[in-house]
Amino acid sequence: xxxxxxxxxxxAASACATQTPLPDLALTPPxxxxxxxxxxxxxxxADRQTLPPACATLFVGASSIRFWKSLKEDFPDRTVINRxxxxxxxxxxxxxxxxxxxxxxxxxxxxxxxxxxxWIDKRTPDQIYADFVQFMRLKExxxxxxxxxxxxxxxxxxxxxxxxxxxxxxxxxxxxxxxRDDLAYIDIVPAMLKPDGTPKDIFVADNLHMTPDGYAxxxxxxxxxxxxxxxxxxxxx
Numbered sequence: 232x233x234x235x236x237x238x239x240x241x242x243a244a245s246a247c248a249t250q251t252p253l254p255d256l257a258l259t260p261p262x263x264x265x266x267x268x269x270x271x272x273x274x275x276x277a278d279r280q281t282l283p284p285a286c287a288t289l290f291v292g293a294s295s296i297r298f299w300k301s302l303k304e305d306f307p308d309r310t311v312i313n314r315x316x317x318x319x320x321x322x323x324x325x326x327x328x329x330x331x332x333x334x335x336x337x338x339x340x341x342x343x344x345x346x347x348x349x350w351i352d353k354r355t356p357d358q359i360y361a362d363f364v365q366f367m368r369l370k371e372x373x374x375x376x377x378x379x380x381x382x383x384x385x386x387x388x389x390x391x392x393x394x395x396x397x398x399x400x401x402x403x404x405x406x407x408x409x410x411r412d413d414l415a416y417i418d419i420v421p422a423m424l425k426p427d428g429t430p431k432d433i434f435v436a437d438n439l440h441m442t443p444d445g446y447a448x449x450x451x452x453x454x455x456x457x458x459x460x461x462x463x464x465x466x467x468x
Contacts, residue, residue: 251410253368256361261352265326270316274331283312286468288457289337292344293319295385298440305450309457312337320348321362325369333373338468340370341453343382345400349393356399363404367414377465380456381408382417382449388430388438413463417456422448 287310290296296315303311314331317323321344324331332340348354348362363381370377381404384397401420408416423445425431433445441449 250412253364253371254407256364258361258365259354259358261320261322261354263352265323267317267319267323267327271327271330274314274316278334283335284310285336286310286338286465287312287335288339288341289314289332289335290341290343291315291331292324292342292382293317293347294440295346295382296341296343299446301443301446305446306454306457315343318347318351319344320352320354321345321359321366322348322352322354325362325365328366328369328373332370336374336465336467337377338465339457340377340379341382341457342366342379345384346387346390346393346397349384349396349400350390356396356403359400360403360407364407367407367411371413375466376413376463377468378413378415378461378463380415380417380453382453383420385441386420386423386430388434390439391430411463412461415456415459415461417453419449419452422452 288306289312290299290302291314293315294317296313297317299305299313299315302313312335314335316327316331324342324344345359345363348359349356354362367379370379383401383404386394386397401416401418405416405418408414423431423433431448433442433448434440435442
């Protein structure tokens with residue numbers, strides 16, 4: 232009975248939001264199998280010990296989320312769950328959706344992935360965008376109008392040559408966000424660049440992952456976006 236009521240609430244919340252339908256885009260099969268079964272199994276083992284509370288703020292995606300070790304301290308007014316794993320891609324977040332997103336029934340979702348798709352898997356911005364639309368579709372089906380915040384692909388020193396591709400991907404997601412009540416775009420790119428347009432000195436030795444100074448730049452931008460909210464609301468939160 233509770234499951235039926237939740238399903239009805241999810242459908243009602245979806246119906247109440249005025250939405251531009253998600254575009255119907257073809258998905259390109261990845262060239263490799265999903266790579267992070269062990270990391271996701273570790274989340275599930277931890278959840279069996281202590282299940283995080285429902286209606287929290289879920290951060291999900293690649294290693295820029297995984298290495299955000301100060302997440303709880305940076306967002307003291309929110310209950311946060313960190314489900315960043317490996318050097319994951321958008322399509323891998325989709326693949327593991329029922330294990331790293333759906334079980335938590337979050338109040339809001341902060342999403343970061345796309346960078347590895349370009350660099351490691353050599354997927355195009357169009358392909359990655361289609362994968363993200365699929366994430367939104369999975370979210371809509373499982374969690375109704377639960378709002379999503381998409382953090383733009385970040386300019387790093389190691390991957391600075393892909394900046395134009397990142398901008399193309401970011402623009403596609405921003406355009407979708409401009410049409411949706413359950414999606415907002417967070418642009419962290421300007422804060423990470425020097426006046427000459429090159430990345431700031433906020434990276435560890437690999438020139439890819441950020442130091443605490445990098446996360447200190449992200450935190451107020453993400454926090455302000457979450458505080459601003461969205462018209463869409465998670466059902467039963």
